[in-house]
Amino acid sequence: MAIRKDANTLSPAERQEFVNAVHALKQSGRYDQFVLRHANTPMTAIHRSPAFLPWHRRFIFDFEQELQRVSGNPDLGLPYWNWPSGGPSASMWNDNLLGGNGNPSSGVVENGPFRAGQWRIINSNGVETGPLSRQFGRSGASSLPTQAEINQVLNLTPYDSAPWNTNSTPSFRNQLEGWIGPNLHNRGHVWVGGSMLPMTSPNDPVFFMHHCMVDKLWHEWQLRFPNQGYLPVSGGQFGQNLTDPMAGTPNSPVGSRPIDMLDSTALGIEYDELMTGTPQPQPSPDVTVLSLNAAPSEGGISAPGEIDLFEFQLDRLTRVTLETSGNSDTVMILFGPDEFTREIASNDDGGSNFNSRISMALSAGTYQASIRLYDPGRTGDYSIQLRSDETTGPAPEIPTLIVNDPALDAEITTDQESDVYQINIEMTGRYLIETHGTSDLLLSLFGPDNQTTFIASDDDSGVGLNSRLTLELNPGRYFAIVRHYSTFGRGAYQIRITRI
Numbered sequence: 463m464a465i466r467k468d469a470n471t472l473s474p475a476e477r478q479e480f481v482n483a484v485h486a487l488k489q490s491g492r493y494d495q496f497v498l499r500h501a502n503t504p505m506t507a508i509h510r511s512p513a514f515l516p517w518h519r520r521f522i523f524d525f526e527q528e529l530q531r532v533s534g535n536p537d538l539g540l541p542y543w544n545w546p547s548g549g550p551s552a553s554m555w556n557d558n559l560l561g562g563n564g565n566p567s568s569g570v571v572e573n574g575p576f577r578a579g580q581w582r583i584i585n586s587n588g589v590e591t592g593p594l595s596r597q598f599g600r601s602g603a604s605s606l607p608t609q610a611e612i613n614q615v616l617n618l619t620p621y622d623s624a625p626w627n628t629n630s631t632p633s634f635r636n637q638l639e640g641w642i643g644p645n646l647h648n649r650g651h652v653w654v655g656g657s658m659l660p661m662t663s664p665n666d667p668v669f670f671m672h673h674c675m676v677d678k679l680w681h682e683w684q685l686r687f688p689n690q691g692y693l694p695v696s697g698g699q700f701g702q703n704l705t706d707p708m709a710g711t712p713n714s715p716v717g718s719r720p721i722d723m724l725d726s727t728a729l730g731i732e733y734d735e736l737m738t739g740t741p742q743p744q745p746s747p748d749v750t751v752l753s754l755n756a757a758p759s760e761g762g763i764s765a766p767g768e769i770d771l772f773e774f775q776l777d778r779l780t781r782v783t784l785e786t787s788g789n790s791d792t793v794m795i796l797f798g799p800d801e802f803t804r805e806i807a808s809n810d811d812g813g814s815n816f817n818s819r820i821s822m823a824l825s826a827g828t829y830q831a832s833i834r835l836y837d838p839g840r841t842g843d844y845s846i847q848l849r850s851d852e853t854t855g856p857a858p859e860i861p862t863l864i865v866n867d868p869a870l871d872a873e874i875t876t877d878q879e880s881d882v883y884q885i886n887i888e889m890t891g892r893y894l895i896e897t898h899g900t901s902d903l904l905l906s907l908f909g910p911d912n913q914t915t916f917i918a919s920d921d922d923s924g925v926g927l928n929s930r931l932t933l934e935l936n937p938g939r940y941f942a943i944v945r946h947y948s949t950f951g952r953g954a955y956q957i958r959i960t961r962i
């Protein structure tokens with residue numbers, strides 16, 4: 463397991479290993495690809511906005527993976543620049559790691575592994591433009607953030623707030639980024655000056671140590687406020703919401719949405735030391751378990767921005783309603799089965815009196831629901847209940863789709879309806895499952911022989927807005943679920959399965 467250490471504490475051997483790995487990446491061209499990824503992603507998609515933290519978490523995670531690959535050492539952790547003890551005389555600026563300040567008149571770095579002649583920087587077109595430059599304390603920031611200033615920002619909630627930009631307040635993100643308050647991240651860039659000022663700032667390897675510190679502070683904030691989540695969940699610019707893909711970020715290996723970046727521990731990230739006042743990571747977040755058809759559970763958002771998590775298990779395909787009640791305007795998001803970053807439904811006001819409600823057929827498995835308030839600045843109580851919609855009488859018969867039969871007529875008639883079909887496959891082969899009609903449908907397949915294992919889903923691969931899945935299937939019983947793409951969409955459709 464890689465441990466991210468304070469750069470000043472690295473041993474001579476660790477310094478050498480880091481420097482060699484960075485040089486090897488530079489030689490291969492991989493280093494410059496990071497510079498270009500940062501420089502060519504639209505500025506406000508990844509700065510001055512909520513995705514600032516998850517975007518850079520993923521960015522330095524990918525860089526750390528490359529360092530590990532090129533060094534052959536899976537335990538190589540990205541060092542962090544601990545600002546309060548990282549001033550000009552700190553050992554991280556020694557010639558065996560970063561080298562120090564630039565020439566007093568030209569700014570050109572003349573010492574260490576990244577000095578002129580050893581390291582060239584590129585512009586946003588990938589063209590080499592000259593040596594690295596640094597002008598410590600001379601570009602508008604004469605000092606680095608202090609521990610007291612860091613502590614002050616670490617105690618701020620919520621994560622972010624409308625209008626989700628440099629004016630947002632209260633906002634942990636905005637103060638950590640540095641547009642208001644004591645100015646942490648921006649100040650680090652400006653203090654170094656030179657090559658750390660423009661969007662090509664990853665040209666200076668200290669960029670990665672700087673953002674490792676920023677990321678550590680977000681991690682520590684998350685540990686301090688386990689009930690505070692990422693905001694906005696919805697309603698922000700595309701690319702900023704919890705489950706939007708982020709600009710300029712590859713989807714693999716760990717996903718490209720803010721929600722994929724929330725759990726450092728799950729990403730395998732560990733730090734040498736946490737600050738006084740930060741609790742150690744807990745094995746799992748605070749989750750309240752709901753039982754089917756039990757009395758309502760009490761919930762409450764006691765601080766602005768807080769998000770409550772509920773979990774429930776279904777042992778077979780069940781039509782359920784999950785609903786809040788009370789006088790709070792709640793918003794609900796449902797994740798699963800068994801994978802709690804896969805969003806399957808969300809709702810704001812489907813219940814009574816601004817409450818949220820999701821009614822749908824769910825395959826067997828474990829689900830999580832998050833509850834927040836529509837206005838993240840508010841607090842309020844609510845209760846939440848999970849009901850089976852089949853409590854009277856036996857479970858409804860699941861219609862069967864027969865291979866190569868004519869298409870079946872069906873219709874989504876109510877909000878959030880999900881139609882479930884069972885399919886018996888007798889011969890291994892290639893099968894086509896498709897919908898027809900004018901409704902925009904989402905088709906998912908589970909199995910074989912259980913309703914839990916997700917196989918595939920499709921939205922618009924068919925004719926018009928229809929769904930189409932082409933799959934190799936082995937003998938067994940499968941379950942297909944059809945729902946409308948939009949929560950309140952309705953409409954008729956046809957569905958069939960053919961062997962191809």
Ligand SMILES: [Cu+2]
Pocket residue numbers: 500508509518
């Ligand atoms: Cu940046």
